[in-house]
Amino acid sequence: MAVVSVQHVTKLFVRDEGEPTVALKDVNLEIEEKQFICIVGASGCGKTTLLRIIAGLETTTEGSILLNGSPVEGTDTDRGMVFQEYSLFPWKSVIDNIAFSLEMQGIPKAERREKAEKYLKIIHLEQFRDAYPHELSGGMRQRVAIARALANEPKVLLMDEPFGALDAQTRNVMQRELLEIWAETQKTIIFVTHSVDEAVFLADKIVILSPRPGKIEEVISVDLPRMRHRTAPKFAELRKHILESMEKSATIR
């Protein structure tokens, strides 16, 4: 059974004047356990909206999201999220940021810090345990944000262009680290990006969304072994195919 099941999801954004915008139209998607899914598409194709609906931060106009077979309503700790913007709480140290969800569960301070320690280790930032977010680089902040989302032990990790604000070099490092984290924690990950390169490097399955209205253009399984080489011919071939598919969907309309 799928962990996450997106069923006939349609989302309209109603504005005060003019026609409502159709952000998503009848989107269906099944995501299996421990899969790494990337959703790609041009900006404005509704990929972030879809992720936010799965997170429970937006409602659907029609359709529903099932998590292990039961419909989701609103946010809950079974879905972790990493945002594109830096979302760490500046008033909390690294370890307390990671332990935040445990704090919300009412776990005592000593115990939750101990639990958070495990995730601090996974992101290799032990020496920054007591640092505050403003003392960290962009890449480090996103690593802490990943650890914070994981500390909740969610069933699925949602990532909304988490490396979008990073420079190309850091971005490549982060992608590699994310794959290691994924291998270690065995999470189901849904990752939104506009970078085809990033998607081909990371994903088991790539979902191409086409814009206005946002709907699924194509779903591609990537069976290249990891770690993938960006310069390999198969990698380039796949990237070309996806880019063409995106271009086609953009020009038809």
Added chain:
Amino acid sequence: MRTTKKNTYRNILIPFASVAAVIIIWQIVAVYVVGNTFKLPSFTEVVAAFITDMFGSRGTLPEDIAVSLYHFAIGMAASLIVGIPTGICMGWFRDIDIALNPIVEIIRPIPPLAWIPFAIIWFGLTHAAAGFIIFIGAVFPIIINTYTGFRNVPKVFIEAGKVLGCTKNSSLITKIGFPSAIPEMTAGIRVSMGIGWMCLVGAEIFGAGTGKYGLGKNLWTYYNLHQMDSVVVYMLVLGVIGIIIDILFRHYVNKQTVRWQNNME
């Protein structure tokens, strides 16, 4: 080493010298130019008056300081107790904002001293009457800054809070809104303490209080007695206490929040 020495020189000696220069000029002008204690008491006369007021058998300066600080404490405590919850509710709940905003905007422009007649009628000649005037002056900056602080909580913090388990408004307010709004709130409290301290003098001069002690009250008494040297003493004491309150508050706030606030983008 050399730069440290130079900085000590610049940061301590220069201010010291400029204050000393003002005192010397003051003394010369008072003694040789004005030559009238009533119009401008000299520095040495003020120092003598300070010693009499502070330590003399008839001096009431210690009692005046204590009573004024008491008035100030009443007013500030009340304005924090009322202002912070009001600001939070207005900043967080749209409907409360819409409901309370016109009321706040109508009352806010009334100068606090205009409330003195009603303060006396409602509270009598009590410490609470003086505290009430300080409250009126101090509460609005607290409301408005708390409101702004809660309004400006970055959306991503609220959403991160939601996905991490803050499902109720109460937990979002205490765990996300409050810490995020602290810099704005402390700025508001600082402003309100300055305004409250100013209102104190007016309130006491116009008779709010028990009518015996208070820095503002007896500043006015000395004016009526034409003891202008003591008036200057009270003016300077008011200024110095105002600065001390501000420094203590800033020191406290910095200790609490400077670690994460420093260099925040």
